[in-house]
Amino acid sequence: MKTFRTRMAWFYGLTLAAGAVGLAAVAAAPLLMARGSRAAAFLYAVFAPLCHQQPERCFSLAGFPLAVCARCTGIYLGAFLGLIARPFLRPLTDLRPPCAAAFLAVSLPIAVDAAANLFGIWRSPGALRFATGLIWGPILPFYFLAGLGSLFASGAEKK
Amino acid sequence: MNGRKPSLLAPALIAGAAGGVLSGIPFVNCLCCLWMIGAGILAAYLMAKDAPAPPTAGDGALVGAFTGVVAAGAVSLMSIPLAALNAVFFRRFLERMAEYVQEMPAGWEQWFTRGVGPFSFFWFFIGLVINAAVFAALAALGGIIGMSLFARRTPPPGAPLPPQPGSHV
Numbered sequence: 001m002k003t004f005r006t007r008m009a010w011f012y013g014l015t016l017a018a019g020a021v022g023l024a025a026v027a028a029a030p031l032l033m034a035r036g037s038r039a040a041a042f043l044y045a046v047f048a049p050l051c052h053q054q055p056e057r058c059f060s061l062a063g064f065p066l067a068v069c070a071r072c073t074g075i076y077l078g079a080f081l082g083l084i085a086r087p088f089l090r091p092l093t094d095l096r097p098p099c100a101a102a103f104l105a106v107s108l109p110i111a112v113d114a115a116a117n118l119f120g121i122w123r124s125p126g127a128l129r130f131a132t133g134l135i136w137g138p139i140l141p142f143y144f145l146a147g148l149g150s151l152f153a154s155g156a157e158k159k
Numbered sequence: 160m161n162g163r164k165p166s167l168l169a170p171a172l173i174a175g176a177a178g179g180v181l182s183g184i185p186f187v188n189c190l191c192c193l194w195m196i197g198a199g200i201l202a203a204y205l206m207a208k209d210a211p212a213p214p215t216a217g218d219g220a221l222v223g224a225f226t227g228v229v230a231a232g233a234v235s236l237m238s239i240p241l242a243a244l245n246a247v248f249f250r251r252f253l254e255r256m257a258e259y260v261q262e263m264p265a266g267w268e269q270w271f272t273r274g275v276g277p278f279s280f281f282w283f284f285i286g287l288v289i290n291a292a293v294f295a296a297l298a299a300l301g302g303i304i305g306m307s308l309f310a311r312r313t314p315p316p317g318a319p320l321p322p323q324p325g326s327h328v
Contacts, residue, residue, distance in 0.1 A: 049182060049234060049290055050192045050297075055256045065256060072192065097216060097307040114193070140300060143216075147303035150217030 008092040011148045012083075015141065019080045026076060030064035043067055059126060070126040071110070071133040078137020086141055095149040098142050110136045167206065167222045174202035175229025178298065182230060183237035195294050198230055199223035199301020200308070207309040214310050216303050223302020227295035234294075235287040 025043055032040035044067055047053065051068040058065035059073060066073055086092070110132040116122050117129075124132075178198025203219045210218075 046289055046293075050195075050293060075192070095216065097303065100308055103304065103308070143303040143307065144300050146307075147216045147220030147223075147299060150215050151220045152217075 005093055007152065008145070008149055011152065012087065012092055012145065015144065015148070016083055019076075019083055019141075023076055023080055026067045026073065027061060029067035030061040033064040034062035040064075057126065057129065059130070069129065071114070071129040074130040074133025074135075075137040075140075076133075078134040079140045080137075082138030083141040085138065086145065090142075092145070093149075095146045097146045098139055103139060106136050106139050166209070167218075167225055170202040170205035170222055171225035171229050173205060174198045175226040175298070176233050177201065178226065178294075179230035179233025180237065182294075183234040192297050195227060195230060195297035196301035196304070198226050199298035199303075200305035201301075202226040202298070203302045203305025204309045207306060210310075214306055216306055219302035219304075219306030219310070220299045221302070223299035223305075224295040226302065227293075227298030228291050230298065231287060231290035231294045234290055235283060238286070239283075 025046070029040050029043035029047070032043065044053065047067040051072045053065070053067070054069065055065040057069045057071075059070055060066070068076065113124055113128065113132045117124055175198060178194050178201070181198075182194045199219075199222075202222045202225075203214075206218065206222045207214055
């Protein structure tokens with residue numbers, strides 16, 4: 001029987017791999033576009049339901065916009081960095097989610113900036129959009145692993 | 160404790176339909192993946208509100224994942240009547256990209272003509288599967304966040320107590 005620790009290590013590894021694939025796909029879309037590959041169309045289409053993909057709000061690579069906007073890039077990169085940092089900050093077997101105050105604190109910049117842009121109060125540059133995503137993203141894997149562990153691993157023998 | 164699990168169906172259907180509709184309407188979908196995370200949070204709130212016992216983070220992940228699947232279904236269904244409109248938006252996206260970048264690859268105008276052709280069940284199914292997987296992951300994340308925010312630490316008054324360690328159920 002797999003121990004709780006082993007299961008959580010598997011979940012962590014799979015989540016890390018999925019995150020790396022997702023980030024690679026974001027960067028691969030413009031690189032494939034620059035090479036004239038039709039696979040670029042598929043990658044842009046995959047991310048289309050998740051992001052507005054407005055070229056002027058996206059960072060560029062090889063002369064073409066990334067598959068997601070600057071804010072989403074920040075969220076994805078931040079989440080991936082948070083995922084890497086997760087086992088160094090807290091044991092994988094610790095399934096407690098972050099406290100509500102921490103979530104609200106990191107959510108405040110992205111909420112204010114997104115709302116202000118949505119209602120036309122101001123227009124943020126790409127770097128600021130990216131920064132608000134990068135601040136918010138790292139807390140997400142702490143929730144995701146807590147939920148995965150609670151759902152799939154809590155029945156395992158805890159050692 | 161009667162072991163009743165909180166209901167997943169109603170919160171997932173309500174939040175999934177709302178999130179799917181908002182994600183599927185052009186212009187309104189400018190909040191990107193936040194709609195799906197928000198739908199997961201809404202589902203967790205609806206579930207925790209009426210739960211007979213305090214739900215767990217796993218319950219939040221489960222209701223969030225169902226919410227994402229429902230939302231993917233809603234988005235895919237909406238894409239059928241909105242196919243022509245989406246094709247226009249996608250072409251406009253490419254034309255704006257063509258204005259934005261130095262040089263587009265040769266023949267890019269023909270890359271996306273599939274979207275304006277007759278309805279294809281194959282591409283509809285592929286889109287549904289991809290959307291369901293991605294939306295389920297994002298909404299599950301929202302469900303876990305929502306459960307951490309809204310789940311009661313103690314059962315509501317009058318609710319049966321959870322089983323104690325070593326007790327027989």
